[in-house]
Amino acid sequence: MLMRLLWKEWRESLWKLGFGLGTSVAFTIMLFRIRLFPDMANCAIISVAQLFVIPVVYALDLFSGEMSNGTIHLLFKVPVARWKIFLSKYLMAIGCVGLIFMSTGGLMEILGHGREAEPGMLFRMNGLFAVCAGVVLAWFSAFGSQSRSEAGSLVALFGVVVGWGIVWFWSILCKVTWAFYFVPYTFALWAVEPKNFELSRGLFWATQILLMGLALSIACYRYVKIRRVL
Amino acid sequence: MNTARFIHQQVFQLKWHVLACLALIMGVPLEEAVVNLHAGEGFHSSSLTVVTLLLGPLLAALIACANVQADLDEKRDAFWRSKPVAVWQFITGKFFIGLILAMVILACPILFMWITTALTAGTESLVAVRYLFLVIPLISVLTYSVCFFCNVLVRKTARAWLIGMAIACFVLLIPFVLPLNIKDVAADLVMVKWFLGSIVAVTLGLAVLSFWGSIVAVQRNWQIHTHLRGLLWGGAGLIFVVFLLFSRQVANIKILDEKKLSAENMVMRFDKRGGKLALSSGFQVETRNNTIDLKPINVFRTEYAKLRAEIEPLGIPDGLSGGQYPYESDIYCQIGTDHYALRLFVYGQTEEVTTEEGELVKRSFHVKHAYLLCWRDVEAGRVAVSHLNLSEYLKEDDSMSGIVLRVTKDKVVVLIQDHCLVIDMSQPDSPVVIEDKPLKRSFVFGGADAGVFPVLPVESLDPQDRIRLSIGLASRYQHRGGKVVINEESDPVSYVLVSHSGIARYEVTGFDDKIITLNRRDERPFTLLETLFGGVEGYSRNPYFIQDGKLYSWSGNKLMVFDVEGPRIRKLGHFERMSYKYAIEDVKVVENGNILLLSRHDDKQGETFVRTGFLQLLKNPE
Numbered sequence: 112m113l114m115r116l117l118w119k120e121w122r123e124s125l126w127k128l129g130f131g132l133g134t135s136v137a138f139t140i141m142l143f144r145i146r147l148f149p150d151m152a153n154c155a156i157i158s159v160a161q162l163f164v165i166p167v168v169y170a171l172d173l174f175s176g177e178m179s180n181g182t183i184h185l186l187f188k189v190p191v192a193r194w195k196i197f198l199s200k201y202l203m204a205i206g207c208v209g210l211i212f213m214s215t216g217g218l219m220e221i222l223g224h225g226r227e228a229e230p231g232m233l234f235r236m237n238g239l240f241a242v243c244a245g246v247v248l249a250w251f252s253a254f255g256s257q258s259r260s261e262a263g264s265l266v267a268l269f270g271v272v273v274g275w276g277i278v279w280f281w282s283i284l285c286k287v288t289w290a291f292y293f294v295p296y297t298f299a300l301w302a303v304e305p306k307n308f309e310l311s312r313g314l315f316w317a318t319q320i321l322l323m324g325l326a327l328s329i330a331c332y333r334y335v336k337i338r339r340v341l
Numbered sequence: 342m343n344t345a346r347f348i349h350q351q352v353f354q355l356k357w358h359v360l361a362c363l364a365l366i367m368g369v370p371l372e373e374a375v376v377n378l379h380a381g382e383g384f385h386s387s388s389l390t391v392v393t394l395l396l397g398p399l400l401a402a403l404i405a406c407a408n409v410q411a412d413l414d415e416k417r418d419a420f421w422r423s424k425p426v427a428v429w430q431f432i433t434g435k436f437f438i439g440l441i442l443a444m445v446i447l448a449c450p451i452l453f454m455w456i457t458t459a460l461t462a463g464t465e466s467l468v469a470v471r472y473l474f475l476v477i478p479l480i481s482v483l484t485y486s487v488c489f490f491c492n493v494l495v496r497k498t499a500r501a502w503l504i505g506m507a508i509a510c511f512v513l514l515i516p517f518v519l520p521l522n523i524k525d526v527a528a529d530l531v532m533v534k535w536f537l538g539s540i541v542a543v544t545l546g547l548a549v550l551s552f553w554g555s556i557v558a559v560q561r562n563w564q565i566h567t568h569l570r571g572l573l574w575g576g577a578g579l580i581f582v583v584f585l586l587f588s589r590q591v592a593n594i595k596i597l598d599e600k601k602l603s604a605e606n607m608v609m610r611f612d613k614r615g616g617k618l619a620l621s622s623g624f625q626v627e628t629r630n631n632t633i634d635l636k637p638i639n640v641f642r643t644e645y646a647k648l649r650a651e652i653e654p655l656g657i658p659d660g661l662s663g664g665q666y667p668y669e670s671d672i673y674c675q676i677g678t679d680h681y682a683l684r685l686f687v688y689g690q691t692e693e694v695t696t697e698e699g700e701l702v703k704r705s706f707h708v709k710h711a712y713l714l715c716w717r718d719v720e721a722g723r724v725a726v727s728h729l730n731l732s733e734y735l736k737e738d739d740s741m742s743g744i745v746l747r748v749t750k751d752k753v754v755v756l757i758q759d760h761c762l763v764i765d766m767s768q769p770d771s772p773v774v775i776e777d778k779p780l781k782r783s784f785v786f787g788g789a790d791a792g793v794f795p796v797l798p799v800e801s802l803d804p805q806d807r808i809r810l811s812i813g814l815a816s817r818y819q820h821r822g823g824k825v826v827i828n829e830e831s832d833p834v835s836y837v838l839v840s841h842s843g844i845a846r847y848e849v850t851g852f853d854d855k856i857i858t859l860n861r862r863d864e865r866p867f868t869l870l871e872t873l874f875g876g877v878e879g880y881s882r883n884p885y886f887i888q889d890g891k892l893y894s895w896s897g898n899k900l901m902v903f904d905v906e907g908p909r910i911r912k913l914g915h916f917e918r919m920s921y922k923y924a925i926e927d928v929k930v931v932e933n934g935n936i937l938l939l940s941r942h943d944d945k946q947g948e949t950f951v952r953t954g955f956l957q958l959l960k961n962p963e
Contacts, residue, residue, distance in 0.1 A: 126570050130570075130573055130574060130577065133577075134577040134581070137577075137581055138581065138584070141581070141584060141585060142584075148917070152917065168573060171499070171569060172569065229922075260498075260499070261497070261498075261499040261500065261569070262497075262498040262499040264499075265499045265502070273365055273396075277368050277369055277372065280369055280372065280373075280389060281372055281376075284372070284373060284376045284389070285376055285379075
């Protein structure tokens with residue numbers, strides 16, 4: 112049944128994948144051809160733009176779409192556990208976001224081959240941003256899984272982005288090193304300045320995976336209990 | 342319509358949005374203030390408030406959308422239309438109440454920053470960002486108005502917000518997209534008043550138009566049905582076109598040719614062989630048809646040893662040590678059609694002052710003998726020409742250290758100990774000291790007031806050369822925070838100061854026998870992008886030079902070219918290799934105007950570093 116749900120999500124979000132891929136590829140080709148910025152800076156610019164655009168595109172109607180269309184009543188009548196419905200949505204979103212980032216990273220590697228950046232560096236940087244996007248999407252799910260409209264989803268995502276931003280600023284300002292382990296944007300820092308990344312990588316990964324699991328658990332719980340807002 | 346009640350109802354309707362926006366915009370400034378308080382710097386916020394101010398336009402747009410949506414969704418729209426109130430009055434009231442609330446939200450961090458900074462650190466630090474206090478509210482008015490209009494038409498908050506923001510961004514980008522010959526965003530935005538004025542006019546004009554459009558749209562109950570998919574594709578397409586057009590307006594330095602250098606070319610410096618450009622490892626560099634050609638110089642003999650044997654026939658005297666100035670390469674001059682290389686050889690004693698525990702306190706080098714050596718630079722090598730003994734001008738007890746050697750046309754100026762010597766090199770085989778003037782300590786070690794320079798006490802130099810030399814020597818002590826680059830071709834004499842904050846141009850306004858007065862004519866701050874990924878100031882000994890009115894500035898991994906002779910300083914081009922393993926070693930402008938760049942790349946492989954060199958031919962930006 113999960114496969115069928117995934118197939119449904121795939122069909123419904125295919126245009127988002129097309130949009131994400133189309134725009135990412137177009138902007139990557141343009142920036143790498145005109146070389147307005149060096150390749151690494153180009154990669155950073157594209158990755159940052161993707162980090163804030165692609166999750167928004169997916170988040171806008173990932174959960175709220177079913178509610179605003181009224182299809183959630185039909186979906187919940189299907190004999191399948193609700194957590195599977197949630198999981199299919201999140202997995203498809205994260206998979207497509209990952210695919211978009213990977214394709215862009217691969218394209219950047221091809222276009223920048225033999226130029227400024229060392230082999231693999233562009234793909235690596237874009238990949239770390241992809242992980243960051245995945246974590247942001249997980250946190251969005253925790254807050255936006257009960258959104259009934261696009262506006263609600265947008266506010267939830269905005270809250271997540273700004274909220275972690277405030278924590279990030281605080282950790283930088285107060286030099287609270289341990290707080291970096293919790294902030295998803297640390298992936299972006301790692302990607303841009305690998306030389307100055309002084310955190311324990313294993314611990315950082317472990318913390319992020321744990322937090323992501325926590326966020327997804329909350330999101331799943333809220334989605335399962337969605338009857339309250341229907 | 343009871344105005345007071347209407348205002349109360351509208352404000353009440355938006356209270357949660359206003360509070361949420363206030364929390365968002367005040368969170369970080371309060372956080373910074375608390376951190377500063379803990380750090381003992383007082384309860385104030387500055388830098389992060391500026392960052393959060395950038396959220397202002399987004400939040401103003403959010404207030405606009407919420408404001409419209411509160412009364413224009415399907416059921417409420419029918420309700421208030423049934424009341425005896427004129428539509429234009431209702432919308433006007435809504436528009437301005439929302440706008441005032443948005444401005445109040447925006448004013449909170451500004452006032453907070455202003456008051457707390459004034460009470461603790463003084464408002465001088467806010468001078469640099471004062472323009473933001475005008476620009477951000479102006480942009481906020483634009484985003485508010487446009488989003489208000491969009492929501493009146495679209496009636497969906499999130500979509501209206503996205504469309505409104507896209508339109509506002511597009512309008513703000515239009516000046517850079519249109520073919521207005523804008524290359525340098527920083528300089529053009531700050532320096533050209535008409536340009537700034539036109540942006541203000543367009544911004545306010547569009548705001549008024551949006552307001553008027555909103556009234557008409559509500560009166561006629563216009564609505565547009567949108568699809569998220571179409572909106573996203575349309576928005577992305579619009580941004581793509583803007584980027585494409587924008588990229589054509591922004592300068593960039595193109596790579597015409599690139600050559601990897603082999604191990605024997607690893608001495609990363611340009612040199613001259615017979616007046617032609619060469620690598621110091623002995624390869625002549627030719628650039629024809631936009632390609633690089635390296636030709637080995639087979640026979641290269643230098644007669645360094647011959648001249649050194651003449652000045653030190655028995656080797657370096659006992660108890661003395663030798664030194665050369667300049668240390669890395671010769672100083673070149675052209676006399677007639679011939680090219681000459683000059684270098685100063687000095688011999689002296691190193692004196693060390695230590696504490697009783699043996700800790701070194703001071704080390705000084707006392708010059709006892711000095712010789713100016715001259716070689717003719719031909720393609721096959723260096724031919725010994727002459728040497729000039731300057732030892733007779735040296736004193737036993739020298740309290741001033743430091744040696745300066747400068748070339749002006751056919752004269753060489755040497756500053757050594759407390760002497761300023763001018764040497765006539767018109768007959769290179771028999772150079773003569775034509776002037777010897779005492780050098781005041783205050784000239785060498787500073788003492789000059791801001792904007793006023795002491796004049797070098799020599800009369801045998803051309804006035805312009807004398808001014809340039811004086812500035813070059815004295816400015817080191819006036820501008821300790823930056824690097825002074827003298828424009829050797831400009832009239833009146835000018836120089837450029839490159840510092841961490843930006844580039845400033847100074848011009849001579851008057852001079853007499855004692856002082857030179859200068860004025861700062863122009864300045865251009867570095868943009869965020871220019872300071873990103875490695876600073877602007879480099880570690881190379883001479884990372885800046887001016888040629889044909891262009892300043893070439895390079896640091897570890899970036900080269901930037903600025904026009905410093907035009908009415909204002911403008912960036913023409915930017916080249917960057919963004920990797921900490923890359924470093925630009927030397928830059929030269931070749932005869933056809935293109936730029937040759939030497940760079941290296943150090944890659945750690947195991948325990949060893951593998952160095953690769955690159956020689957690149959770049960198109961000089963115009």
